[in-house]
Amino acid sequence: MLNWTLLLVSAAAMFLLSWLSMRAAGDKDESGFLVANNSLGPFVAAATIIATGYSGFVFMGAPGVAYQYGSFELYSNTFYTPAFLIATVxxxxxxxxxxxxxxxxxxxxxxxxSHSDGAAGRWLRAISAIIIVLLLSVFLVSQIRAIGLLMSGWLGVSSSTAALFITLLVIGYTIFGGLRAVAWTDTVMIIGMVIASCAIGYVIFVEVGAAELISRLDLIDPELANPSTGAPYGGSTLASFLVLPYAFLWAAALPYMSVRFLAIKKDVSMAKVGIWVAIMGLLLNFTPLAGLYARAYFPNLDTPDMAMPTFIGDAFGPVMASMITLFILFAMKSTANSLMHTISTAISYDIRHALGVKTGFFSRMSFNRLMVVLVGIMAFVTMAYLPPVMVLWLGVLGNGTLMASLFGVSLCSTFWQGNSVGALTSIAAGFCTSAYALMATEMGWVQGPLLGCLASAIAYFAVSSLTRKFPIGGSREALAN
Incomplete structure (x- = not known):
């Protein structure tokens, strides 16, 4: 009853915030739904960036990887904060x-x-939006699966029932106010996420003691406490440094992250946003310790992804365990609502405009909200047929491949302007390289997407340069100049 009460009270609060954001955004213009009317201040902007970036993969995936591979995940996780800071500033x-x-x-x-105003631009918009839908859907499915695993024991229901219930909640408060609602609810959620992370650190360093934890891990396998390889990110321990460029590209190139940059007020200093990003990010770096604790005291779990629920049940009393689980649920919901918003926007706004499709008897806002509902239902149904894979690997497959696909056309194009031919080639090169490296080779989880980014950049620069004499379309800025 305590768990259900906490969940329903927090859900009511999220619905209230969403309703208030809908009133603030208005219902006449899509700008409020898409980019929050460019109204985010420094604290709210930083909160929604970190809440979305430090998501279920940090609270469920990272402990699972630490359980499976050892303390290397703890080292690697520390690079996310400076990477997000660099991307923001x-x-x-x-x-x-x-x-x-x-x-x-x-x-x-x-x-x-950026690349064309004509037919080539419409095709480029449609293709990039379709890739966003496909690959972010993979990540959304992993988030819903993680939610089901965490919530099943907490609510006393099956993982599928828990996932369905939370999916409906997320759909409910996302459809009201779009990105503004997502940002406001993320701001509340990040407070709980920070409390949960600090509670994990307190258990490990104060109640258990780092020396005791290390000695227990050494008895199981010395590699857990003092790894000699960089698994699963690469063969060398230096692979941890690859997380820095990977996380930077994550924040800069992934649409559900970078769209938050578009929503920040014009007069807001990015340095102020960066200060809050650094503070919140540093306080969220304790989560992999839960996986090491679970490996030390429960070395025979059925799946590594159960490391966090096992830690919570053993390390905290019933009331505190309920609160920490709720805060971790906040982390996963913050990313789930962002993914639903970004995927539905790609369908209802980008693909619709690129193909010239009318909304029929729906208003534009109603059509946007309908897509949120359909995306959420689609993700839940897909999750029901998902084979047993690690949550973090599934997230890397979706995020990493999308990051590689859009690296050239989103990040490189900010500093060097290519054309539509180079852009289309860049998307194809990044997609194929990263997907092949992650699914068909033994390459590390970080190395594959980074190689895809390199292929995307080379294709963008080379093809754009070679085809400048025969452009299919010119960018709006080039035409203006």
């Missing part, structure tokens, strides 16, 4: 100003406006 401003100058409300629209 040194890249977000460029993207925000260029997007506002071109009137772009989504990343696919930004890509199309």
């Amino acid at each position: 040194f890249f977000a401003g460029f993207l925000r100003r260029k997007a506002q100058r071109m009137g772009s409300r989504t990343i696919s629209e930004y890509i199309a406006n």
